[in-house]
Amino acid sequence: xxxxxxxxAMIEPEPAAPARALSDGGLVARVLAGGGSDREGEEEVCRRxxxxxxxYGLRHLRDEAAAADLRQEVLLTVLGRLRxxxxxxxxxxxxxxxxxxxxxxxxxxRGVARREALLERFGEDLAVAAPAPPRLDEERLDRCLDGLxxxxxxxxxxxxxxxxxxxEIAVELETTAGNVRVVRHRAxxxxxxxxxxxxxxx
Amino acid sequence: MIVxxxxxxxxxxxxxxxxxxxxxxxxxxxxxxxxxxxxxxxxLAELETLASGVRRLTAAGRFRAAVTPSVVDLLAAGGLRxxxxxxxxxxxxPCGAAPEDQLLxxxxxxxxxxxxxxxxxxxxxxxxxxxxxxxxxxxRRREEVVFAERVDSPELRVASVLRVRLxxxxxxxxxxxxxxxxxxxxxxxxxxxxx
Numbered sequence: 401x402x403x404x405x406x407x408x409a410m411i412e413p414e415p416a417a418p419a420r421a422l423s424d425g426g427l428v429a430r431v432l433a434g435g436g437s438d439r440e441g442e443e444e445v446c447r448r449x450x451x452x453x454x455x456y457g458l459r460h461l462r463d464e465a466a467a468a469d470l471r472q473e474v475l476l477t478v479l480g481r482l483r484x485x486x487x488x489x490x491x492x493x494x495x496x497x498x499x500x501x502x503x504x505x506x507x508x509x510r511g512v513a514r515r516e517a518l519l520e521r522f523g524e525d526l527a528v529a530a531p532a533p534p535r536l537d538e539e540r541l542d543r544c545l546d547g548l549x550x551x552x553x554x555x556x557x558x559x560x561x562x563x564x565x566x567x568e569i570a571v572e573l574e575t576t577a578g579n580v581r582v583v584r585h586r587a588x589x590x591x592x593x594x595x596x597x598x599x600x601x602x
Numbered sequence: 603m604i605v606x607x608x609x610x611x612x613x614x615x616x617x618x619x620x621x622x623x624x625x626x627x628x629x630x631x632x633x634x635x636x637x638x639x640x641x642x643x644x645x646l647a648e649l650e651t652l653a654s655g656v657r658r659l660t661a662a663g664r665f666r667a668a669v670t671p672s673v674v675d676l677l678a679a680g681g682l683r684x685x686x687x688x689x690x691x692x693x694x695x696p697c698g699a700a701p702e703d704q705l706l707x708x709x710x711x712x713x714x715x716x717x718x719x720x721x722x723x724x725x726x727x728x729x730x731x732x733x734x735x736x737x738x739x740x741x742r743r744r745e746e747v748v749f750a751e752r753v754d755s756p757e758l759r760v761a762s763v764l765r766v767r768l769x770x771x772x773x774x775x776x777x778x779x780x781x782x783x784x785x786x787x788x789x790x791x792x793x794x795x796x797x
Contacts, residue, residue: 452643494638534651541655550738553667560653561660562676566623572670573739585614
């Protein structure tokens, strides 16, 4: 018993857990406690949500530059709120970030510009480093595309190059929108297998 | 923090989400899941990376495929330098891709009425098939099959003849709709430049 008490007395204060190991709620608490000086915690927020915000931007704005702007704007908003302790439910950080994305895109469509004001307010004080994009073996993708049946390849080109909707592709290829979706699922399955992607069972 | 996803979203659903083929309510659910799940966000990022790769390779003219005219129009509008030929049935025409060209496009006329499946057969000098593109897209309005060939293909680096047969396929039977040849010389002569 004495030994145990002695041991306790000798223990150093526990160092802060690495930001990556924290839950969203833990991360929110850490950034708030840092009061704007916890670089690692804020960088973890950016690492965790930056790519998801970019994907949201690409999905809804279909433009790489606009998605990059959205990513910066939303991260500035979120980090500002975290520093101010204005997040009522820390465990729902992901929902909050998604809500901020939806609001930012709606505002953008209405012509409301908030990014400049946020940049002016926070400047370069907030850590909003751009994440490295996923790497792609383009030579391998080239070979994999060459191996696809013509219709599968055509659907992928229409979808990802021409940005056509399924019903528009259906008209071009004299088929139905449902069939376009089926062909696209098959094409992407072939492509992922050829590229060595892991199988995911939902 | 890495959390194992207990209900991963399947690749087909992620693709339908990306291409806006899901009902709005379901798309919203997928979005919420992706924001809360690092694993599914990573898989969506992989899908986006593949999509952008397809876009880049197509925009650069790095493909050999039968395409529709609208794709050729988009490529031309995007600034791709395209050399186009319109050989007639049974004809061999001279073809030369200049160093500045990025894509060769051949427009083959074909009577497409009643044809439900058309195969494009790439042949050797004896018209023996060496590659077949099955069930290719066609342009029924102009009665054409549009074939695009990348200019960085090994065949186009040397003098060669591109021989093509168009075949209507019905109930296992084949019917030739036309045969065409492009005699390629990497030094020229020039064809019709750009669309």
